[in-house]
Amino acid sequence: MNVLEAILTRRSVRAYKPDPIPPDIWADLLKAMQQAPSASNRQPWKFIIVDDPALKEKLADASFSQKFIAQAPRVVVIAGNRLDAWRGKGGFVQHWEIVDCAIAMDHLTLAAWERGLGTCWIAAYDAAKVEELLGIREPWHLVVLSPVGWPAEVSPYRGRKPLDEIVAYNKFR
Numbered sequence: 001m002n003v004l005e006a007i008l009t010r011r012s013v014r015a016y017k018p019d020p021i022p023p024d025i026w027a028d029l030l031k032a033m034q035q036a037p038s039a040s041n042r043q044p045w046k047f048i049i050v051d052d053p054a055l056k057e058k059l060a061d062a063s064f065s066q067k068f069i070a071q072a073p074r075v076v077v078i079a080g081n082r083l084d085a086w087r088g089k090g091g092f093v094q095h096w097e098i099v100d101c102a103i104a105m106d107h108l109t110l111a112a113w114e115r116g117l118g119t120c121w122i123a124a125y126d127a128a129k130v131e132e133l134l135g136i137r138e139p140w141h142l143v144v145l146s147p148v149g150w151p152a153e154v155s156p157y158r159g160r161k162p163l164d165e166i167v168a169y170n171k172f173r
Helices: 003-009 023-034 053-062 096-114 127-134
Strands: 045-050 074-081 140-149
Touching: 003 096, 023 045, 023 074, 023 096, 045 053, 045 096, 053 074, 053 127, 074 096, 074 127, 096 140, 127 140
Parallel strands: none
Antiparallel strands: 045 074, 074 140
């Protein structure tokens, strides 16, 4: 599978098999996140890997009872450091660590899909509860988390807006 095929076929997975992820595949996924670009190469992230069943259950509960999170063999939690992130010029974006962590998560989702593994971006959570569970403290904060595992089922394609609605050349329209 090439990158474009991974982009075009990837789906959010909300049902997982309990089968473990082989160490060589897991190492590749960690490397994919590590190699994500970040503003000024600051790499203001920590990847917290949760594989303890009881802790996964607590994460699922703290994520508004999205129980499928605990089904996956692993959950990747990404925390960003607002002090270590690039804080130069830039207009609208005030917290570059959020952008940088999102890029790392996207690298994970595509690398996982290419290997037959599913993920699901989770941004619906009680941040204070998750941060307490995992010991995340200032200047770090929770950005995103995702279960990672073998899909038990895959959602159908939901479509996208036509390109002529979302693309403009040379001037916003």
